[in-house]
Amino acid sequence: MAVPDYKLSAILVGHSMDVRCVAKTNEHCILSASRDRTAKLWHPEGVKDYAAIVTYKGHKNFVSCVCWLPPCEAFPEGLVVTGSNDNTIIGYSLRDGSVQIDLKGHENAVCNVKPGQESGIVLSSSWDNTARVWNVNSPQMAPLVLKGHQAAVWSTIVLGNGTYATASADKTIKVWRKDGALITTLTGHTDCVRDLSLASSETFLSCSNDASIRLWTNKGECLNTYFGHTNYIYSISVNPTLEHSFASCGEDGSLRIWQAGDCIRELRLPVQSVWSVVCLDNGDIVTGSSDGLIRVFTKDPLRYAEESVLKQFDSDVENMISASQQEIGGFKLSELPGPEALLEPGKSHGQTKMVRRGTNVKCYSWDAAQGAWAEIGDVMGTQPPSEGKTMYQGKEYDFVFSVDIKDGEPPIKLPFNKTEDPWVAAQSFIHKNNLPQVYLEQVANFIITNAKLTTLPTPNNGFADPFTGESRYVPGSGAAANVGAARDPFTGAGAYVTPSAASAGVTDERPLIPHDSYIRFDQANVKAIHDKLKEFNSRAGNSAELTTEQLEEIIKLGDLNTVASEQTISLLKRILEWPKDILFPALDITRLAVRNKSVNGQLFDTSFGPKFMEFLLSLLTPDNLPANQMLSMRVMVNAFSDLPGEMMVLAARESIAHALLCLNKLSNNAQIAAASLTLNMCVALAASSGAELTDTTLALLPVLSDAEAYLRALVALGTLLAESPNKLIIQTKIVSNTQVHNRLKIDCNNNSDPKYKKIASCSQQILRLL
Structure with missing residues (x-):
């Protein structure tokens, strides 16, 4: 046969x-049944098509299994039965999705249901x-x-x-x-x-x-x-x-x-x-x-x-x-264990394990107290280097030097590109490896000599414009927010305002996607934050009130060059426990502080990081103060300034996406924060997968009325479309979303208004990629 x-x-x-x-x-x-907490019924349409005609909702966690229970005495039309990681089993009406039964009894996640x-x-x-x-x-x-x-x-x-x-x-x-x-x-x-x-x-x-x-x-x-x-x-x-x-x-x-x-x-x-x-x-x-x-x-x-x-x-x-042949840490992706490796308990608290999930690799840490593996975040892989380049920690460099700092210890790797300023690269190397500042000149001259630099590149100031990569700015050097006419939205007094998003002010019309830089919110009126912290400090209660000197130490955390001590971080954690009605200046200094490598590493480590992320997510519920919502998002946006924060935010991306879509009536600044957070997650994940964030981005776009926020969300969508290995999936999702697809067609011809010129350019590129 x-x-x-x-x-x-x-x-x-x-x-x-x-x-x-x-x-x-x-x-x-x-x-x-899906990890998106729903089940669906697909009805055949024509010869080979299917349409989703009912979505079954009710579970509070992943829906792991589904089956059809034929008609019986109690339910003559039968039931759609689902099991979930919330330990429950729900039976739904096949036709309208209404809940008919809710069975409780299992003490852990339900793996399978069958008639x-x-x-x-x-x-x-x-x-x-x-x-x-x-x-x-x-x-x-x-x-x-x-x-x-x-x-x-x-x-x-x-x-x-x-x-x-x-x-x-x-x-x-x-x-x-x-x-x-x-x-x-x-x-x-x-x-x-x-x-x-x-x-x-x-x-x-x-x-x-x-x-x-x-x-x-x-x-x-x-x-x-x-x-x-x-x-x-x-x-x-x-x-x-x-x-x-x-x-x-x-x-x-x-x-x-x-x-x-x-x-x-x-x-x-x-x-x-x-x-x-x-x-x-x-x-x-x-x-x-x-x-x-x-x-x-x-x-x-x-x-x-x-x-x-x-x-x-x-x-x-x-x-x-x-993609499965790519190597991470000397191992082929295909050789790393799959998710079932997490069934085996860890041997000691803090033990880490790399687990393959599709073309992604995730890092998990064993929590002995909970008796479970806690997801830390994604392990970023490496692609083969271009000709003449050397790959180091997932990036290509012209040189990767080995620097002997101390006898008897292994050399430290120093990556460098010819387009970099050797003094900036030297300073970064010193900070990263906690070396004395007196080494700066020695390291810079080492780079100049060994890279055989005859002419030094024009220095730049660090971060590229979020959309074009062209215009550069010094973090925190933008004009302070105009506070003269502003009033505190909660007390009606004072001059404090939460900062506006940095405006790149770029006029070139080069492609906006693909995107390889993270957004950050650097501008702030530090004096206004300081004054508001002092004012609210007196209202925090005796147990939480800080001295003037302690507040000054916290304010210093907003400086990128500050080395944060554990004592100062403890003080920052204390003011983050203030009541929610006076919390927003504490969040504002925090979103500046997490740009600092040492602060980022301490707030987002594996011991405090999960609790901190849970706290930030708790501020994103619809009933929270708008300022807390916005600044919580900005903290997470700036968390991408260093790897610990980036990994912790990405580990919580599912909860973040759900929270963003539950928010309504966002101010323009809050819209920009939400779009920036979405963009950062898309940039981080696009090359490895990205399909999981497509639905979030598509759902966010129609609710964004602010042009800057809408542009950033468009760039997020375009980044996924241009970079993801799952391009067909993303194309299908975009085309299937008629509201967004039609808006793209309209916007691509809207070149008359300068305010929408970049939106038109980005829309055109997305349509070309489709």
Whole structure:
């Protein structure tokens, strides 16, 4: 029999984060569950298209699994059932998404939900090491608990003989009687068992992190073991249209189709993690993956995607394979462990681990008190250097010198480009390595001699204009905010105002994207901040009130060249505990202070950083004071001045994106802050992925009425589009958003008003990239 030629049929765009599970209904529809806290129902439209007709909301955390429960006594129209990292299971009306049941009982995240054989029965499994059997006809009835595994239970099914089977991270499969008594424990897999699927009335399949698939009898005999995947296998589904056939997917970014024990077709996707697979009744195969997309593959030529879409898909796959060969810290990306490495507990507090997620690498730290791995942020990879260049810490340099500072200790690396001022490079080297200032001249002359500089470059002042990279300015040297006519928005007195965003004032019309610089808010009226801190200090209460000398030390933190002591940082932390109605000057000095390397490192380290980020996010709720909202965003914008702050903000990007989209009635300055924060996150992540931020940027653009804020959000969108390896995904998301797409078309012709000239230029470039 000829091998079926499966090809891409459709790409379903709608989720903003990983699609962790796909399932089918009895009406040829597709269900999907995502880390964006929603599930969706996709209805077939025409020959090969699908439309998202219902979005199911209600969970407070990631939706990890979804299934269709057929009609039963209590719910004659059936239920869409979801499980979440919030430890709950919710049942929804299929047609309107209204919540029908809310099942609580699991003590940890729900990994999997599936329908049972009997009417109204739902099976669930969890990170709490148990599986449960629920009867939704009697939701008040306590569920049957299957307890005995030593680690998370990833999957549960009902076998053909009516017994239950559970798959666990403890590497075993257990078979249970209907009353919950354990029958037997099946061993053979050498790593976590991730999914189970019924193969026939007498047999079932299992897949594992050991990259193998096993076929078992209901009595526990292993009939065969299949190999083909090169990494963890996450999901498996029997194909009803091919005899003895099933599909599997996993961390090697592939979908594999099997028949009679042989892998007859491998389809590589342009992602690292293919989380879930389900075979439809018409033979089509559906996948959910880490790029937030659902893909449908078919063997029917009438349902193949357009030729241009197929070519783009193939190109994206080639780019993904190429990216997987990049090296980070001497390791190939493909050689680093996947997310399941986090199932193994750390050996000591503070131990770090690099984990591959798609083309990104994330760093995690073991928190012994919590007994969990805490995400620190992204590890930035390196690309092969250009001819004549040397790669160092992810950037290309003309030279990377080895400087011997002290006998008996290894030399320190000093990177340098010929376009740099050697004195500026020397000063940066001294600050970075905490060397005495007296070394400045010696290091600068070392650079001049060894780089063989005959003419020195024209000095610049550090940071490029956020949009063109051309006009440069000295941080903090802009004109102070005009405070003469301003009044304190909360007391009605004084002359304090929160600072306006720095205006680049650039008139050249060179391309605005791609973008490789971070925005910072440097301008401030430090005297006004100082006066307001003194005024509010007296209102802080005896326990929080500081002396005049202590306030002076805090003010000094706003200077980029200040070396911050732990004592002064402790004082800054104290004023950040002031009541929220007097907090804004403390936030204002903080957003200046985090530009300083030593302050950035102490506020965003792995011990205080997560708490600090949680505090900043707490100020972004809609009921907070507008000034606190704006300055919290500006603190996070300026956090990108150094790596600790950048990593901590990126680690919280999901919560930040959610908070930004919940804000309303933003002032112009707050809009600029929100757009700048979005832009900085997009710049940081565009080259590695960026697709996850596209939805945030697209949702933000329509609510921005300030021209400067709108421009910055446009640059963010253009940066993602120009730099991301997932270009097709981003293109699809933009084109699908008719409001933004139409606005781009209108703005690209609006060259008459100088205020909108850059917006027109940026819009034109985005449309060209589409």
